[in-house]
Amino acid sequence: MLTITFEDQGRQPLYQQLYSRIKEEIEAGRLAAGARLPSKRKMADHLKISLTTVENAYAQLSLEGYVASREKRAYYVRPVEKMTISPVAPEPPRARVPRVPARRYLFDLSTSRVSLKGFPFSIWTKLMRESLRDESASLLEPVPPQGDLALRREIVNYLRQFRSMRVTAEQVVVGAGTEYLLGLLTELLPGAVFALENPNYHKPARIFQSRRVKFAAISMDQEGLSLAGLTKTQASVALVTPSHHFPLGTVMSVGRRRQLLQWAAARPGRYLIEDDYDSEYRFALKPVPPLHSLGSGQQVIYLNTFTRTLAPSLRIAYMVLPPGLSELYERKLAFYACPVSEFEQCALRKFIEGGYYERHLNRLRNLYRARRDVLMQRLAPLAGAFSLAGQAAGLHLLLTSRQGWPEEKMIRLAAQNEVRVYGLSSYYLGRAAASTVIIGYAGLEEAELGQAAARLVAAWGGG
Amino acid sequence: MLTITFEDQGRQPLYQQLYSRIKEEIEAGRLAAGARLPSKRKMADHLKISLTTVENAYAQLSLEGYVASREKRAYYVRPVEKMTISPVAPEPPRARVPRVPARRYLFDLSTSRVSLKGFPFSIWTKLMRESLRDESASLLEPVPPQGDLALRREIVNYLRQFRSMRVTAEQVVVGAGTEYLLGLLTELLPGAVFALENPNYHKPARIFQSRRVKFAAISMDQEGLSLAGLTKTQASVALVTPSHHFPLGTVMSVGRRRQLLQWAAARPGRYLIEDDYDSEYRFALKPVPPLHSLGSGQQVIYLNTFTRTLAPSLRIAYMVLPPGLSELYERKLAFYACPVSEFEQCALRKFIEGGYYERHLNRLRNLYRARRDVLMQRLAPLAGAFSLAGQAAGLHLLLTSRQGWPEEKMIRLAAQNEVRVYGLSSYYLGRAAASTVIIGYAGLEEAELGQAAARLVAAWGGG
Numbered sequence: 001m002l003t004i005t006f007e008d009q010g011r012q013p014l015y016q017q018l019y020s021r022i023k024e025e026i027e028a029g030r031l032a033a034g035a036r037l038p039s040k041r042k043m044a045d046h047l048k049i050s051l052t053t054v055e056n057a058y059a060q061l062s063l064e065g066y067v068a069s070r071e072k073r074a075y076y077v078r079p080v081e082k083m084t085i086s087p088v089a090p091e092p093p094r095a096r097v098p099r100v101p102a103r104r105y106l107f108d109l110s111t112s113r114v115s116l117k118g119f120p121f122s123i124w125t126k127l128m129r130e131s132l133r134d135e136s137a138s139l140l141e142p143v144p145p146q147g148d149l150a151l152r153r154e155i156v157n158y159l160r161q162f163r164s165m166r167v168t169a170e171q172v173v174v175g176a177g178t179e180y181l182l183g184l185l186t187e188l189l190p191g192a193v194f195a196l197e198n199p200n201y202h203k204p205a206r207i208f209q210s211r212r213v214k215f216a217a218i219s220m221d222q223e224g225l226s227l228a229g230l231t232k233t234q235a236s237v238a239l240v241t242p243s244h245h246f247p248l249g250t251v252m253s254v255g256r257r258r259q260l261l262q263w264a265a266a267r268p269g270r271y272l273i274e275d276d277y278d279s280e281y282r283f284a285l286k287p288v289p290p291l292h293s294l295g296s297g298q299q300v301i302y303l304n305t306f307t308r309t310l311a312p313s314l315r316i317a318y319m320v321l322p323p324g325l326s327e328l329y330e331r332k333l334a335f336y337a338c339p340v341s342e343f344e345q346c347a348l349r350k351f352i353e354g355g356y357y358e359r360h361l362n363r364l365r366n367l368y369r370a371r372r373d374v375l376m377q378r379l380a381p382l383a384g385a386f387s388l389a390g391q392a393a394g395l396h397l398l399l400t401s402r403q404g405w406p407e408e409k410m411i412r413l414a415a416q417n418e419v420r421v422y423g424l425s426s427y428y429l430g431r432a433a434a435s436t437v438i439i440g441y442a443g444l445e446e447a448e449l450g451q452a453a454a455r456l457v458a459a460w461g462g463g
Numbered sequence: 464m465l466t467i468t469f470e471d472q473g474r475q476p477l478y479q480q481l482y483s484r485i486k487e488e489i490e491a492g493r494l495a496a497g498a499r500l501p502s503k504r505k506m507a508d509h510l511k512i513s514l515t516t517v518e519n520a521y522a523q524l525s526l527e528g529y530v531a532s533r534e535k536r537a538y539y540v541r542p543v544e545k546m547t548i549s550p551v552a553p554e555p556p557r558a559r560v561p562r563v564p565a566r567r568y569l570f571d572l573s574t575s576r577v578s579l580k581g582f583p584f585s586i587w588t589k590l591m592r593e594s595l596r597d598e599s600a601s602l603l604e605p606v607p608p609q610g611d612l613a614l615r616r617e618i619v620n621y622l623r624q625f626r627s628m629r630v631t632a633e634q635v636v637v638g639a640g641t642e643y644l645l646g647l648l649t650e651l652l653p654g655a656v657f658a659l660e661n662p663n664y665h666k667p668a669r670i671f672q673s674r675r676v677k678f679a680a681i682s683m684d685q686e687g688l689s690l691a692g693l694t695k696t697q698a699s700v701a702l703v704t705p706s707h708h709f710p711l712g713t714v715m716s717v718g719r720r721r722q723l724l725q726w727a728a729a730r731p732g733r734y735l736i737e738d739d740y741d742s743e744y745r746f747a748l749k750p751v752p753p754l755h756s757l758g759s760g761q762q763v764i765y766l767n768t769f770t771r772t773l774a775p776s777l778r779i780a781y782m783v784l785p786p787g788l789s790e791l792y793e794r795k796l797a798f799y800a801c802p803v804s805e806f807e808q809c810a811l812r813k814f815i816e817g818g819y820y821e822r823h824l825n826r827l828r829n830l831y832r833a834r835r836d837v838l839m840q841r842l843a844p845l846a847g848a849f850s851l852a853g854q855a856a857g858l859h860l861l862l863t864s865r866q867g868w869p870e871e872k873m874i875r876l877a878a879q880n881e882v883r884v885y886g887l888s889s890y891y892l893g894r895a896a897a898s899t900v901i902i903g904y905a906g907l908e909e910a911e912l913g914q915a916a917a918r919l920v921a922a923w924g925g926g
Contacts, residue, residue, distance in 0.1 A: 064714065064716060064717045064751055065686055065714075065715070065716015065717045065718050065719065065720075066716075066717055078716070078718060079718060112605065114603065116599075116600055116603050119599070119602075119603055121595055121596075121599050124595065125591075125592055125595045125596070128588075128591055128592075128595070129588055129591075129592065132584055132587065132588045132591070133584075133588070136579075136582070136584050137579055139582075139774065139776055140577065140579050140582055140774045140775070140776060141775075141776065142575065142775050142776065143775075143776050176639045176643075176778075176802035176803070177800055177802060179799060179800065180639075180643075180802055183646070187673045187674060190675060202798065203798060206798045207799075210650045210795065210796065210798075211650060211674070212653060311602065311603045311805075312603070312604075312605050312606075312800075313602055313603060313604065313605065313606050313804065313805030313806070314804050314805070314806065315639075315800065315801075315802050315803065315804055316804075332673065333673065335665065335666060335669045335673075336642060336670075337640055337642060337775075337778065338778075339639035339640060339643055339778050339802055340639070340778065340804075341776065341777050341778055341779075341803075341804060341807055342774075342776030342777070343776070343777065343807070344804055344806070344807070
């Protein structure tokens with residue numbers, strides 16, 4: 001029979017020590033497959049331990065498949081595979097090369113940043129506390145797959161009031177960011193070929209590639225997505241940004257909107273995805289009504305996000321499906337749990353409901369308009385050599401060299417003055433040459449923007 | 464050679480008809496193991512169909528393990544264990560019936576509910592307030608795609624302490640629920656054929672269907688996922704639940720764990736996805752070490768979630784990638800923004816860091832153990848007619864009729880007493896008959912469970 005020295009000072013309970021000891025014997029082959037373990041009683045007597053201890057050890061061995069019991073009482077050793085791979089835990093993988101940026105910048109005019117001043121921390125904290133206090137039971141219930149119903153109703157009200165859209169809460173699907181929702185759409189519309197505006201922000205193309213979904217990049221003209229380009233492809237679903245194209249800033253003409261709606265209505269299974277991203281930020285003109293409100297509402301999938309108006313790290317976006325697709329969604333995709341925390345859906349609902357969201361947007365528009373104005377004013381000395389675009393909406397400007405400087409030159413000169421700007425060509429799929437840089441201003445305060453602009457004037461003044 | 468009458472009016476493509484016909488022959492034993500199929504060319508000539516049609520049919524048979532090809536061209540019938548399921552089963556189209564429950568229940572013993580008492584509201588509120596107050600700047604910064612680094616470090620500590628795993632924060636990816644992470648894995652491993660345990664909870668199969676990813680459902684035996692079943696398929700990635708199978712409660716034996724690790728190590732590109740779901744809830748015995756800690760760590764993708772231990776509506780899960788896949792992730796998928804709110808990642812990090820999570824788990828274990836005990840005690844009068852399983856872990860029991868009552872009968876009689884229980888067969892892909900019902904006890908309090916159990920005894924007492 002086994003001899004076991006129990007470690008008194010050991011932190012392991014006795015039954016675990018016994019379990020480990022027998023396991024070792026089995027793994028070393030000293031207790032061969034088929035061998036019968038001593039009865040629990042005998043083992044307990046032999047080792048001067050309680051019967052319960054032996055029972056627990058045997059149960060653990062049995063649970064892990066080292067032994068099996070037959071005829072109720074007797075335990076036999078089971079055949080255990082010999083390991084060909086080392087069971088010893090490997091060294092943790094070496095740290096990767098630290099990603100030291102090649103260059104330090106004083107000012108980064110990235111378009112992906114937002115104002116740190118903008119987020120309404122105190123109100124959000126209050127609403128979060130209220131949600132946790134008042135709605136504790138419902139917070140723990142499973143959330144409907146499309147998202148919290150009360151939040152969806154608030155979104156419907158908001159869209160009616162500010163975007164002239166008449167939709168129902170059943171059509172709304174809340175998701176963890178636009179990219180999540182785009183992914184869902186590729187599953188909702190299997191076999192569809194997607195058309196993308198070119199240039200574009202990088203995500204949609206990468207999502208389609210990663211999901212092995214076919215897509216075509218369509219060039220832009222002055223009115224928006226090129227219809228001639230679109231009809232040349234097999235695309236059945238076009239992803240467009242009619243309110244404000246990123247990064248060109250183009251607002252889609254009404255003529256083009258109508259043409260696209262006609263294109264979509266011409267064949268079953270055709271849809272337009274209207275990404276209304278950034279539509280909240282219009283400074284010069286009144287908001288353009290969305291594509292969605294122009295047509296019958298049967299062909300347009302409307303997408304928007306709270307990422308740009310609240311915080312990038314709060315992952316809440318939504319889409320509005322046409323009624324036909326909404327039924328399809330319920331049949332095909334409602335098995336997916338809503339990926340957004342119910343706690344935050346509840347806080348956001350209170351935020352919109354209480355009128356905080358509207359006030360917040362007004363404050364942000366003023367904040368960003370002031371930033372844009374400082375930037376434009378301080379860039380004025382460049383007006384002779386560069387043309388400016390994109391100032392009416394969104395949170396970035398485009399600056400194009402009138403003499404056709406390649407963008408690399410502009411980026412390099414700016415970098416020498418410790419300011420980071422971004423080339424337009426990087427937003428194109430495929431090769432493109434450009435003389436345009438993009439300047440995002442949402443992430444810096446007015447004083448910083450003034451300094452950054454002064455450095456750009458110094459860098460490019462000779463242009 | 465086979466004679467096949469193709470149905471012209473049939474909705475099925477020709478290759479599927481051919482595939483089904485050959486499959487029938489194999490399952491009926493008319494095409495015996497070892498028999499050689501006619502060459503593709505001969506089959507095509509014989510049936511007057513295209514070579515491609517035959518190729519597609521053979522490929523499908525091969526994928527599902529009915530035939531194997533040797534010496535490049537010839538296909539042989541493989542020994543088929545009786546298949547009760549057809550992989551890639553099409554989803555039965557659900558009618559959009561009005562969602563009025565046909566029947567009202569006093570007690571719903573669903574496995575998807577958790578305790579409303581369990582969630583630590585006051586601590587969570589405090590930590591959320593602290594996060595919003597102290598970390599306001601970092602909350603607004605873009606989050607690393609894999610999730611908040613400090614949270615990932617806490618997860619690494621937790622895994623080392625409680626699951627004997629040695630991993631680094633670089634290997635951890637935080638996502639909005641297990642289903643989100645499974646979706647990412649289908650993109651990380653394009654072309655992989657996934658193997659699922661059958662029975663299983665429904666989500667993985669639906670995700671794979673929705674993403675049009677190939678998968679095979681593999682039967683379970685006493686030790687876990689059937690290795691024989693697995694090796695008959697073309698599967699390269701097996702999703703398993705070694706700690707505690709849902710719904711059967713099986714704990715995978717060490718022998719089977721080793722066999723699976725060897726299977727995975729035998730060919731590059733093979734992986735095991737270890738879903739460690741529910742491993743926190745063990746009442747009788749010490750936790751079984753994860754598959755991950757048994758092997759070299761190169762073949763196992765570890766998955767776990769906070770959904771079952773915190774709240775289903777807090778969508779936070781994570782996976783640990785082996786170093787090779789972690790680098791691949793960074794190259795291929797790091798463009799996806801982390802879908803989990805940084806606010807909640809921050810609160811969760813503080814929750815683990817402050818020791819609250821460990822205490823919370825201990826409290827939950829006690830709470831659920833008490834609920835289980837009440838339920839078992841009150842179900843004792845049924846012991847003669849029903850056998851009980853699954854009491855050692857997880858949050859549900861399995862009750863099987865010793866006389867082979869069909870589960871429908873048990874469900875119906877329970878419903879007449881206003882208690883809702885769930886049939887085991889609904890967790891199988893494909894047809895299955897069972898005499899077992901599943902009783903989840905996490906969502907009801909002790910007094911309610913006592914009443915529900917008394918009603919079950921009344922309902923089934925004659926059994």
